[in-house]
Amino acid sequence: MSFPWAREYTPTNDFMKFMDEKLPLPRLVYNAVGAGYPVPRNLSYMWNFGVLAGFFLVVQIVTGVVLAMHYAANADVAFATTEHIMRDVNWGWLMRYAHANGASFFFIVVYLHIFRGFFYSSYKAPREMIWLLGVVLFLLMMATAFMGYVLPWGQMSFWGAKVITGLFGAIPVVGEPIQIWLLGGFAPDNAALNRFFSLHFLLPFVIAGVVILHIWALHIPGSSNPTGVEVKKESDTLPFHPYYTAKDGFGLGVVLIAFMAFVFFMPNALGHPDNYIEANSLSTPALIVPEWYFYPFYAILRAFTFDFILPAKLWGVLAMFSSILVWFILPWLDRSPVRSGHYRPMFRKFFWFGLIPCMAALFYLGGAHAEEPYIMLSQIATAYYFLHFLVILPIVSSIEKPEPLPFSITEAVLGEDEDAQLGASGPASA
Amino acid sequence: MIRIIAFLVGMGFASVALISLFAGIGPAFSTLSEEGKFVAPTAEHEFHESPKEVSFKHDGLGGNWDLAQLQRGYQVYREVCSSCHSMKFVAYRDLAQLGYNEAEVKALAAENQVPGIDPDTGEAIMRPGRPTDNFPSPYPNKVAAAAANNNAVPPDLSLMTKARTDGTAYVYSLLTGYNDSTTYEKDGKSLKAEFPEFSTPAGLHFNPYFANLNLAMAAPLTTTGQVTYADGTDASIDQMAQDVAAFMTWTAEPSLIERKRTGWPVLGFLLFATILAYFSKKQIWAATKPKKAK
Numbered sequence: 008m009s010f011p012w013a014r015e016y017t018p019t020n021d022f023m024k025f026m027d028e029k030l031p032l033p034r035l036v037y038n039a040v041g042a043g044y045p046v047p048r049n050l051s052y053m054w055n056f057g058v059l060a061g062f063f064l065v066v067q068i069v070t071g072v073v074l075a076m077h078y079a080a081n082a083d084v085a086f087a088t089t090e091h092i093m094r095d096v097n098w099g100w101l102m103r104y105a106h107a108n109g110a111s112f113f114f115i116v117v118y119l120h121i122f123r124g125f126f127y128s129s130y131k132a133p134r135e136m137i138w139l140l141g142v143v144l145f146l147l148m149m150a151t152a153f154m155g156y157v158l159p160w161g162q163m164s165f166w167g168a169k170v171i172t173g174l175f176g177a178i179p180v181v182g183e184p185i186q187i188w189l190l191g192g193f194a195p196d197n198a199a200l201n202r203f204f205s206l207h208f209l210l211p212f213v214i215a216g217v218v219i220l221h222i223w224a225l226h227i228p229g230s231s232n233p234t235g236v237e238v239k240k241e242s243d244t245l246p247f248h249p250y251y252t253a254k255d256g257f258g259l260g261v262v263l264i265a266f267m268a269f270v271f272f273m274p275n276a277l278g279h280p281d282n283y284i285e286a287n288s289l290s291t292p293a294l295i296v297p298e299w300y301f302y303p304f305y306a307i308l309r310a311f312t313f314d315f316i317l318p319a320k321l322w323g324v325l326a327m328f329s330s331i332l333v334w335f336i337l338p339w340l341d342r343s344p345v346r347s348g349h350y351r352p353m354f355r356k357f358f359w360f361g362l363i364p365c366m367a368a369l370f371y372l373g374g375a376h377a378e379e380p381y382i383m384l385s386q387i388a389t390a391y392y393f394l395h396f397l398v399i400l401p402i403v404s405s406i407e408k409p410e411p412l413p414f415s416i417t418e419a420v421l422g423e424d425e426d427a428q429l430g431a432s433g434p435a436s437a
Numbered sequence: 438m439i440r441i442i443a444f445l446v447g448m449g450f451a452s453v454a455l456i457s458l459f460a461g462i463g464p465a466f467s468t469l470s471e472e473g474k475f476v477a478p479t480a481e482h483e484f485h486e487s488p489k490e491v492s493f494k495h496d497g498l499g500g501n502w503d504l505a506q507l508q509r510g511y512q513v514y515r516e517v518c519s520s521c522h523s524m525k526f527v528a529y530r531d532l533a534q535l536g537y538n539e540a541e542v543k544a545l546a547a548e549n550q551v552p553g554i555d556p557d558t559g560e561a562i563m564r565p566g567r568p569t570d571n572f573p574s575p576y577p578n579k580v581a582a583a584a585a586n587n588n589a590v591p592p593d594l595s596l597m598t599k600a601r602t603d604g605t606a607y608v609y610s611l612l613t614g615y616n617d618s619t620t621y622e623k624d625g626k627s628l629k630a631e632f633p634e635f636s637t638p639a640g641l642h643f644n645p646y647f648a649n650l651n652l653a654m655a656a657p658l659t660t661t662g663q664v665t666y667a668d669g670t671d672a673s674i675d676q677m678a679q680d681v682a683a684f685m686t687w688t689a690e691p692s693l694i695e696r697k698r699t700g701w702p703v704l705g706f707l708l709f710a711t712i713l714a715y716f717s718k719k720q721i722w723a724a725t726k727p728k729k730a731k
Contacts (some may be wrong), residue, residue, distance in 0.1 A: 029687060048725060090595070093692070101699070201534045229538045245725060253718040260711030271700025272498060275599060282590075283600035283689075293648065313457040322457075326450050333446075339439050379465040379475035386458035390451040397447025401440045 009038065010045045010229065012241040039226065045244035046251055047232035049420050053127075054230065055258035056120035061218060062259060063113035068211050070106040071155075074099075077156065080204035081195040083283035084225055086285040104274035110152050111277045112266050114300035117145065121334075122366075126348040127235060128341055133228040135338040138219040142334045144214060149301070151210040154203040156298055157195070161282030165346075166295045168195040169201070174308070174327075194288060233392040234419045235346030236412055240426070243416035294376055302373025304330060305368060309377055310389040326389065333396045340396065343404035345412065353407035357399055365391045480632040480710040484623050486614070486645040488606035493683050501694055502687060504536040509666050510684025511535060511646050513677050516664050517657050518594065520587065523574035526595035527688045530568040534691060542568050587640050589653035598682070605686045610646040612678035615656040618643035 016037040018024040020369060027034055037043040076098050079088045092099035121141070124130055130138035172195065175186045191198025213430045230239060238244055246253070269276065277299055281292050297305050304327050311322035348355045365388050372385040413419040414427035467476050478481070494503040514524070529546035537545065546566035551573045554565035566573065575591075576582035582590045591662070598604030618637045621628045623645065628635060637643045641651040658674045668674050686693070 015458065088527070093690075094526065094531075100690075101697060104696075170481060248727070249721050253714070253721045257714040257718045260707060261716045264707045264711060267700065267703050271696055271703060274696070280600050280602055280604070282597040310454050311457050313453070313460040315453050315456050319457065322453050323452075326454070328449065329446070333443070334442060335438060340443055344438075370493060379461070379468070383458055383465060386454045386461075390454040390458075393447045393450040393454070397443040398451075401443065 009226070010238065010241070010244065011041070012244075013038070014042050014050045014246060015039075038147045039222065040252070041248045042246040044226065044229075045238070046230050046239070046247050046248040047238055047243060048250075049232050049416050049417050050230065050233060050251070050254075051233050052254075052258060053119070053123040053233075055255055056116045056123060057099040058255045059116040059259060059262055060113065060120055063109055063116060064211065064214060064218065066109045067106065067113060068215070070102050070109060071103050071208070071211065074106055075204075075208060078204075080158065080201050082160060082200050082286070085158065085200060088332055089159040095179065101270070103214065104270045107278060107430055108266065108269045108274060109298065110155065110298070111269075112262070113148070114152070116262065117148065118300075121145065122363075125362065127231060127233060128343070128346045129231045129349070130338045131341065131346050134225075134231060136224040136227075137221060138338060139335060140217055140224055143329065144217050144221060145334075146216065146331065147210055147214045151207060151214065152298065152300065154207040154210075156282075157200065157203045158207060159282060160177070160200060160286045162284040162286055162290070162292050163279045163282040163295070165195055165286035165288065165295050166229075166292055168199060170295055172199075174320075174324045177318065177324045179321070213229050222435060231346065232351065232416060234352065234413055234416060235416075236419070239415050240417070242424075296374050299370075299374060302371070303369035304373070306369040306373035306385045307392065309373075310382070310385040312382065312386075326393070328391060333393070336399075337396065339402045340401045342401065343407065343409065348412045350412055351407060352410060353403050357403060361391060361399070362395050365395065453606060480628065480635045481649050483626075483631065484621070484628050484650060485648065486623065488603045488610040488646065491606050491609050491679065491682070493605065493679075493686070494724075495683070495686060495693060498697060500697065502535075503683065505670075505688050506680050506683045507535045508537070508689075509668070509670060510680035510682070512666065513658075513664055513681040514594070514684055519572070519575060520683065521575055521582075521591040521654075522594045523576075523591075524531075524572040524595045524688055525574060525593055526571065528569065528571045529566060533688070539568075539589070546570060581589075587653060591654070594685055594688065596633055596689045598686045600689075603708055604689065605682050607646065609678045609682040611644060611652075612656075612658055612681070613675055614644050614646040616643055616645060618650070621645065669699055 016027070016031075016034040018027045018033070023033055024034065033408045034043075034192055074092060077088065077099060079085060085272065089103070092103050094100075124141070153167070164288070168190075172190050174188055175189060183426045187193060189199075190196075191202060221408055233236075279296065279298075301326045307328040308323040309327060309332050311319045313319055315322065317325075317387065343351060343354065354433065368384060368388040372381050372388065375388070377383040413424075415424050418424035418427055461630050464473055468477055472478060494500055494506070494592070514522075529542055532542050532545060546568050549566045549572075550563040551566045551570050553562055554560070555562045576585060579590055589696050598608055601607040617627055618635065621643065635650075641653055642655050643650060644652045661671075661673050663674075664672050664677060670676060690696075
């Protein structure tokens, strides 16, 4: 579906006419990211991160496929073949550093994309399906990134795999058999490494498939926008191309500069030194931590230290998985008729002074040693995290009085809208 | 309905997190009141030192290898470290990068015997190394390495400077940081006075730059002139430690300089492209901006 004023694709030469008749791929592209897709004219740079996430997915697939040509998923040689890539393969170091830092940047842009969604309640009707698919994408990304980190078979790879698969052992009765089944043994070894490699190669293509669904679902209602007021007419929109291709192009340049600065000048800054030590099942690292992008969830996992009815470990596992699963029901928890945080005074305060500091704390605490005062702080942050989404958000969205919305996107951008003048009653406009 | 369930789940997780908090708050604050800190201080925590400040020619955003220093560092590795530590990811052919010519690389490789196969009989033999061989390991396997070293396997050094935080400075600091635990002081506080029960067990060696302060390796660089540098550089302990730390930076990342040199044109191009993208965006959007004062 599209807006009635969306431009129609008209092939200009015989070849394109032929293509349009037999396989209308150019038409598809034109309607998806070309001039045939009308987009709200007021999107801020916060709306760049979806395209950027797509870009990093491509970076990861391209560099990953090249790396897979030189890597061997065998516990005896995995570490050595990683070093082979770094030393002997032409530009292998570039491929590997781009892949490792590409994962971090993929998560950076996706986190910004998600938090854009939180602030502007992009999850609300009519965009629930886009949001649900987005949460699925995030879960797939996490699984893929986790398994990718295991592949170099360094110390953190091995112990990370052991800790994370060990979480399944917390499930009563069936936990331990599930853990052994997942790993193909009692501890991470060749069987686990091989299946992780296989899945790490497969899942990005599953992600690409879900991304197509995500974009398809987006094109039904069209993009959201910073006012949260739906598109009413043609003057509210601009064609995606050239307006947003140009805007995304600039955003891409800025992010690429940051990405390349990491790849060429501090490629190991986001990694852990222990992963340059070959996996050793007999030597436990002083501090086992996942990659930085899992820190908030790792902090939630470790926050539960008391056996209240259930074992603490099981509470931690349940809370960690629930912390993402709650995102699935957000569209039905937030009942405010207003979308944008700009017009929701109470919601906005809880976002900036509650959720953001809470997430910042969890990011920090997930990488900290499991000692006081970090444990206490992560317990407070964890409690707030669940209260924010499951208790505060539903209540605030019911009781707050939103600020007045602009009549239309046109009015928000231009300061006035002729249709609004006509529709308004006499005294108010006088 | 969904909001009632969500409310209960949210309150549930928050309560259990807070129950965990209150269960831990007593012990935490009793430690705080006794020790003045949340965590009871340990010698490892209080007396561990961060790596010393030391600078190298390859540091920073530019820089280049100091080839003479790398060659000296290789000599220190060859004559001192290699008797216990392997460097299995480095090949003799890589030494060409340090400025050795082909004949020198061949000669350096041939100095060592590596396991091979007799081409006539197929028997396992030892043969002189070739440039395509990796550096041989001093021990045939881990068990032999452990047996010869009081059960502490000497780690492979290929990647050591990337496997420690601030690795190059760490290696330098460790090699020059051996000390006596009975007289050691940090910031005016004596280790012996603060932790009377702290001791260095027999067979271990005190070094505040090592994570748990006691290290299995004895100080490897002990006397000035332990190696004789061909280029006439004075082989002080500090000089040898710097040289071998620089060499290990190269073994950990032979592409370091190439990487940084490639980075600049990449960033330059991107900066140029981004500026162009900015102005083209501005131009394309100019017509859509609200016109001021009709």
